[in-house]
Amino acid sequence: MKQTVLKYGLYGFIIAILLFLVALVFGKELNYSSQEIIGYATMVASLSFVFFGIKHYRDNVNNGLVTFGKALLIGVLISVLVGLGIGIADYIYTKVINPNFSQEFLETSISNLETTVSGKELESKKKELITYMNNYGSSEFLAFIMFSTVLIIGFIISLISALILQRK
Secondary structure (H helix, E strand, C coil): CHHHHHHHHHHHHHHHHHHHHHHHHHCCCCCHHHHHHHHHHHHHHHHHHHHHHHHHHHHHHCCCCECHHHHHHHHHHHHHHHHHHHHHHHHHHHHHHCCCHHHHHHHHHHHHHHHHCCHHHHHHHHHHHHHHHHHHCCHHHHHHHHHHHHHHHHHHHHHHHHHHHCEC
């Protein structure tokens, strides 16, 4: 099991970083909404190795058998490695490549708010957003959020894959 997790987790880790770099190079001019869609697509593509890792373990390592629990465990462990890849890429991006990311994101978010909200509600939401970004806009926290997001999506993919691939 350990070799399967490492092999497929590493594949997902590498694909996550490569797709992150491709999106970084070719997605510079896109708005945050489009970049977010590309980010989720990167996560799902990288997490596709969960399914293939479980299938490989079942078919090639464990004589065509895998329990739901073992399949879920394999999937979650692969997801952890993929999450680390995306978390590391996000940390490097927000710390080294674009250390002004939090400020740029804040300015864009405020600009978007100004087109949809006005008056006291606008000032309240601006203040709330500024406080949120001041408290949670660090590179470390943003990387943790990315890791957690990948882990949650990976758990869902692991659950579905375990249900499909289990054989007793």
